[in-house]
Amino acid sequence: MKTISxxxxxxxxxxxxxxxxxRTINVIEKLVDYRFELLFVNxxxxxxxxxxxxxxxxxxxxxxxxxxxRNFGKEVAMIAGLDYARGDAVVxxxxxxxxxxxxxxxxIKYWEQGYDDVYAKRRSRDGESWLKKLTSAQFYRVLQKTTRIPIQEDTGDFRLLDRRAVDALRQLRETQRYTKGMFSWIGFNKKEILFNRDPRAAGKTKWHYASLINLAIEGITSFTVAPLRxxxxxxxxxxxxxFLYMLFIIGSTLMLGNNVDGYASLMTVILFLGGLQLLSIGIIGEYLxxxxxxxxxxxxxxxxxxxNEKVKEIVHLHETIH
Structure with missing residues (x-):
């Protein structure tokens, strides 16, 4: 009997x-041909x-x-869960x-047909503001155009992964994690299913615009160097x-005797170039x-x-779990 975590x-x-x-128990109790593990990561x-x-x-x-x-963030919590999951597949x-x-x-049905990564794509996103939907769509569009990896659009973390896909993800130990891109990066046989995403059942979302912007920066800097280019x-x-403007100024001054405009135009050019330099330094700083x-x-x-047991061995724990 196969085990699903x-x-x-x-x-x-x-x-x-x-x-x-x-709700989860009501679903899995009908799937009598499998053993299940419900693994929560606090x-x-x-x-x-x-x-x-x-x-x-x-x-x-x-x-x-x-x-x-402590709180390490959802991206790290997921890799911690993958390290501890014992199933032949992980949802x-x-x-x-x-x-x-x-x-x-x-x-599970598509997993049994041989797919390693069965991911759920959102058909609709109820409970989310128009601004969040718009920015999300634009982010995926930019990321798709700037990377060679086919990033899955409107797709979150909701998916089933076969054991070999889980083991592949466990080898990616980078600290700056964008797991949605990693799902695409590892490859393997993928299958898409569509669903309507419901609003939260209770409580408040932990994802605010500041954290979403940070996640977007993680995604771009993790999978493309397009900003540097x-x-x-x-x-x-x-x-x-x-250079062309310089030639124009020199030519108009020497040939036509025009006076060179002073303070206003000079300050505009300096501030514009200074802004571009700071922007470029900021992009380099993100990667650095x-x-x-x-x-x-x-x-x-x-x-x-x-x-219920305190963990004593904390060094390279992920290497010894299995």
Missing amino acids: ILIPAYNEEEVLEQCYH DGSKDNTLSILKSLRMMDSRISYVNLS LMDADLQDPPELIPEL LSSIVGVIVSLCA GRVFNETKRRPLYFVDEYN
Whole structure:
């Protein structure tokens, strides 16, 4: 009998955890040909998330939980869950029930047909503002045009991964993580299914515009060097325009005797060029900062507790789990 792990990262989700558990259980109890593991990753929650997970585990032995030592962010929480997941396949879904557990049987059906990555693409995005939908669409459009990797548009983390896809992702230990791009980067046989994304079942979203902008920067800097090339191209164009303008000024002064305009035009050019230089330095700084973080080679996370037991071995833990 095959085992399927359902991986659910959770950060301050006390209002929705029990509802998430019951809806998921109602689905998997009908799939009698499989064993299931419900693996929750508590990402340093400050509410009662951990105590609720412990209570659920006492009622149901199929529940496992990983309690991280602090809040590391969802991207790191997912790789922590993949390190601990024991299943032949892993289903990733959010605790807020925007990813409906009722799709799990369909994910499994295509997995059994030989697909390694069965991902759910959003047909609609209820509960999200028009601004978030617009910026999301534009981000995916820019990312698609600037990278050679076919990034999946309108696709989140909700998917089923075969064990070999999970093991491939576990080898990517970079600290600056954009997992949605990594799903595409590893390749393997992929299958798309469509679904209507529901609003949150309860609680408030942890993704605000500042965190979404940071995630977008992570995605762009992780999978393309187009901003660096763009800054170089802009520099060449500005330099060429400046050279041509210089020839025009010299020619008009020597041949026509025109006076060269002074302070206003000079300040405009200086401020414009200064802005371009600062923008280029900022782009270089983003990439340099990521290189600096990667060279530290720090562990991605530390685990405080796994299934009611304090974790003592914390060095290279991911290498010894399996």
